[in-house]
Amino acid sequence: MTANSLRGRVALIGVGETTYYKHGQSPDAEFKLALKAILAACADAGIDARSIDGFSSYANDRSDPSRLAAALGLPQLRVALMQWGGGGGGCAAAVANGAAAIAAGLTECVVVFRSLAQGQHGRFGQAASGGTVSGDMAYQMPYGVLAPPQKFAMRVRRYMHEHGIRQEALRAIALASYHHAQANPRAVMYGKPLDAERYDASRWIVEPFHLYDCCMENDGAAAVILVAAERAKDFPQKPVYLLGAATGSDHRAGAQPHNAPLYAGASFTTVARDLYRMAGVHAADVGVVQSYENFTGGVLMALAEHGLFQPDEANEFLTMENLTAPSGRLPLNTSGGNLAECYMHGFELVLEAVRQVRGTSTSQAARNDVALVVGGPMVTPVSSLLLGSEATL
Amino acid sequence: MSAHDPHYLPTYLPAGLPVPVPEADGLSAPYWEGLRRNELLAQHCEHCGTWQFGPEWICHACHRFDPAWSPIAPRGIIYSWERVWHPSHASLRGHGPYLVVLVELPQAGNIRMLGNLLGDPLQEVRIGAAVEGVFEHHPDSDPPYSLLQWKTTS
Numbered sequence: 273m274t275a276n277s278l279r280g281r282v283a284l285i286g287v288g289e290t291t292y293y294k295h296g297q298s299p300d301a302e303f304k305l306a307l308k309a310i311l312a313a314c315a316d317a318g319i320d321a322r323s324i325d326g327f328s329s330y331a332n333d334r335s336d337p338s339r340l341a342a343a344l345g346l347p348q349l350r351v352a353l354m355q356w357g358g359g360g361g362g363c364a365a366a367v368a369n370g371a372a373a374i375a376a377g378l379t380e381c382v383v384v385f386r387s388l389a390q391g392q393h394g395r396f397g398q399a400a401s402g403g404t405v406s407g408d409m410a411y412q413m414p415y416g417v418l419a420p421p422q423k424f425a426m427r428v429r430r431y432m433h434e435h436g437i438r439q440e441a442l443r444a445i446a447l448a449s450y451h452h453a454q455a456n457p458r459a460v461m462y463g464k465p466l467d468a469e470r471y472d473a474s475r476w477i478v479e480p481f482h483l484y485d486c487c488m489e490n491d492g493a494a495a496v497i498l499v500a501a502e503r504a505k506d507f508p509q510k511p512v513y514l515l516g517a518a519t520g521s522d523h524r525a526g527a528q529p530h531n532a533p534l535y536a537g538a539s540f541t542t543v544a545r546d547l548y549r550m551a552g553v554h555a556a557d558v559g560v561v562q563s564y565e566n567f568t569g570g571v572l573m574a575l576a577e578h579g580l581f582q583p584d585e586a587n588e589f590l591t592m593e594n595l596t597a598p599s600g601r602l603p604l605n606t607s608g609g610n611l612a613e614c615y616m617h618g619f620e621l622v623l624e625a626v627r628q629v630r631g632t633s634t635s636q637a638a639r640n641d642v643a644l645v646v647g648g649p650m651v652t653p654v655s656s657l658l659l660g661s662e663a664t665l
Numbered sequence: 666m667s668a669h670d671p672h673y674l675p676t677y678l679p680a681g682l683p684v685p686v687p688e689a690d691g692l693s694a695p696y697w698e699g700l701r702r703n704e705l706l707a708q709h710c711e712h713c714g715t716w717q718f719g720p721e722w723i724c725h726a727c728h729r730f731d732p733a734w735s736p737i738a739p740r741g742i743i744y745s746w747e748r749v750w751h752p753s754h755a756s757l758r759g760h761g762p763y764l765v766v767l768v769e770l771p772q773a774g775n776i777r778m779l780g781n782l783l784g785d786p787l788q789e790v791r792i793g794a795a796v797e798g799v800f801e802h803h804p805d806s807d808p809p810y811s812l813l814q815w816k817t818t819s
Contacts, residue, residue, distance in 0.1 A: 403683055404808075410685035410693070411719060414812055415781050416678050416763055419753035426767050430745040433792050476750040476762075528719045530767050531777050535745070 277550050280665045282371035282514045283504035286317025286497035287623040292460050292614035296391025298491035306335035306387035307343060309493035313383060317497045318508045324497075326351035326379035328370035330362025331617050335387045335493075350379040355519070355655070360564055360610075360648030361539070363618035365655035367645075368517035370498050380499065386619035387493035411529035420566060421486055424650050425478040428569030431536040432480060435583040437572065439480060441590040443471050445568040445604065446484040446611055448595035453608025456634040460490060461612035485568040487610035494619040496626065512629040515642065515660040516551025518543045521652035538573035538649030543656055548579075551642075551658040555579035558658075559639025560603045560628045562621035563646040565610040570649030575604075578646060578656065597635040606635040621645050625659050676801055677781040677814055678763060681756025684806050693720050695734045700811035703800045707773055709735035716774030739798025739813060741768035744777055746790045762786045766815055768796055783816040 290300070290308045298305060314321045321344050327337035328351070337352035353369045355362035363386065370382035405413050417423060431437065450466035453459035466484060474483040504511035521539040525532045534541065548554060555578060563571045572586060580602060581589035589601075597603035607613040607624035614620050625643040627633045633640075641664050647655040687694035699706035708717040713727040724732045745767040752758045764782040769775050782790060783799060796815040803810050 404686045405683035406686055406688040406693075408719065409683075410697075412779055413683045414678075414685050414810075415765055415779050416682065416749055416754075416757060417765055417779060418682075421751065422747065422749055422753065422765065425747040426745040426765070429747060430767075430792070433745070476748070478750065479748040524725065527725075529777075530779060531718060535767075535777075 278368070278371050278375055278514055278517055279550055279552060280513050280515065281375045281501050282498050283501045284496050284512045284514065284626050284659065285499055285504060285507040285509060286313040286315075286319065287495070287626050288312025288314070288316050289458070289494040289616070289620065289623060290492045292458060292616070293491040294460060295489040295491055298389045298391065300389070302387050302389035302392055303335050303339070305389060305491070305493035306340065306385060309385055309387065309495040310340070310344070310383050313495035313497050316509065319381070319497065322346055323381045324383050325349060326353070326370060326373060326382035328353040328366045328373070328382055328384045329386060330355040330366040331359045331386070333386055334393065335385070351382065355653070358648065358651040358653045360566060360617040361651040361654040362647060363564065363622060363655065364517065364645050364647040364657040365519040365653065367496065367498070367514070367622060367657055368519055368655060371514050371517065374498055374500055382498045383495050384498060384622070385493060385495035386617050388616060389491045390489050391491060408528035421478045421481055424567055424570065425481055426530065427535055427537070427650055428567065428573070429480055431569070431573055431583070434536050435586060437583075437586045441572060441586050442480065442485055442568040443468060444590045444592055444595060445565065445571045446471055447592050449565060449605045449609045449611040450484075451592065451596055452606045452635040453612035456607050456613055459608040459613040460488060461608060480569065481567050484611070487566050487615045490615045492614055492616055494616045494623055496622055510630045511662055512626050513660050513662065513665060515553065515658040515664060516547045517655070517657050518546035518550065519653050519655035521654055525652040536573075538570055538577055539652050539654045540574055540577035540646070540649070540656065543654055544578045547656050547658060551660075553642055553658060553664070557642045558602070558644045559642050560597070560606060560625075560637035561644040561646065562605055562607070562609065562625050564618040564621060564648045565605065566648055566650070571604070574646045574649040578644065597633070598638045603635065603637040606633050606637060618647055622657070625657070629659050629661050676803065677783060679756050679760055682754060684808065685810055686808060692722065696720060697810060699734070699736075700800060700813055701802070701809070705737045705739045705798060705813060706734040707737055707776055708732035709773070716776050718776040718778065737770060737773045740772070741770045741778070741796055741815070743767070743790065743792055743794045743796055744769040745792060746782065748786065748790075764788070764790060766790070766796065768815055778813065780813050780815045783814050
C-alpha cells in the first residue's frame, strides 16, 4: 500500500434510507427525506448526528450541506463536497471524495447522501416544453433526442452491433434485478415479479430498450457514514472498508454531440484500470456487483469494461443463473437496483454493497469479501468503488 | 405523402420541439447559419487538419484557437440508430415511432452528426448504410432555423 492510496484507510460504518416511493408520491419534502436518511444512517452506525462534520453528494443534489448542518445543529462543518457533472455517474465518486477528504485530514466523519423528490422538482425522463436550446442538446432535441433513453440507446445499439450481443443479454440484467427485489421489502417492485414473457411483451421505449430495460423514477433518500479505518471497530456494525475508488472517463468522452471516440462503451476503460490498481485486486476477486442501471445496456458495457467478462462472451455470461444470488458466478444488483428497488440515482447500490460485505443482504451472495459498485454508465465523469471485509485488507 | 394528406407534415417531426439557437457566446453560430443556406460546416483546423464537431474554441489536437469552418458534402454512413416509441415531449404525443441515426462523415475525419432518417419509420435500418443529407427548413419558427436530415442512397 502506498501513502497516496485510499486502500483500507476509510470505513463505511452506517447505512440508512427512507421509505422508497414512486416518483411524486413522497409525503415528505426532499430536504426532510435527506434528514431522515442521514439520521437513519447515524442510528445504524450508533453515532449521534452531531458527530458529522462533512457532507458529500453528486448530481447537483439540492439538499445544501450548510442548511443540513444548521438543521442538525452540528457544532462544526468541515467539508461540503459535490462531484461535478455526470448525474448518477457520481454515486461512487461521492464516496471517493468523502473518503479522500478523511484520508487527507480535512474532516473526520462524512455523510455521503442523495435525496430526491422528483414530484417536487421535475423528472429526468421528460423534457421541458417549448423554448430554445443551445449547446449539446441543440444538436439533439430538434431531432427528438430529448431524454436519457434516446441519448443512450444508440451507444448500446452500436455496442450490440460490434459484439453480436442479443436482446436476451439485456433481458437477463432486468430479470436479475426484479428477481432480487422480490426478496427485498424496501424495494418499490417488491411483490411485482417480472418474467421473460412479460419483458418480451413490454412496449419499446426506444429500441433496443423495452420498458423494463429502463430505470424507474422515484422519491426518497439514502445515506452512508464514513470514518477513518482506525476507528472502524468503535462502532456496532461489522466493519466494511473502502478498497479502491476511481472516477473520470476516457479520451474525449465529453466530445459533444455523440462524438466520443469510444462511443460504443460506458466510459469506464480508464476508471476500471485505476480502480483495480488502487484496490490491489483483480476482476476475478469480485464476488458480487451492484451496477447502475440507467438502462440495462449500460450495465452490459460497464461490466465488460470492468473485466468481468469479454464483450464477445456477453451472451453466454449474462444469464439469470449467473447473475442471481446466492451462488451465481456474479450476483448482480442484489437489492433490485435502479430497476426494481429504487432509482436513488444509484446511491441505493452503495448501501447494498455495504450490506453484502456485512452479510446482511436480503439476497446474500456466497462470495462477499469484495463487492463492486459501478456508477452511472455512459456519462462523464463516471465512477466505481470496491468495498471489502477486514479479511481483504 | 402530399400537402393534401391529412397526416402531411412539412417537417419530419411535429412542430413544438425546442428551437436550436447558438450559445450566448456564439460558438456554434456558423454551423446554424450554414444550415439555413443549405451548407454543412464543421471546424477544420487550418494548422493541423483536424476536423472537429461539435465546435469548440480550440483545436483538440494542436491547441490552436478558433479553428476555421469548412464546408462538407453532406454524405455519410450510418454509425448507429434508434427507433423511438415513447414520447418524451408533449408535441410528440400520438405521433408514433420515429427514427434517429448517428451518421459518420468519413470525408471529415469521421466526425458524427445526429439526424432523423427520412422515409418509413418502420424501415429496416442497417449500420454501415450510405446516407445523404437533406436540409429541412423551419422558416416560420421564431427564430427560424434549419436542420440536416438524412436519407439512404442505394
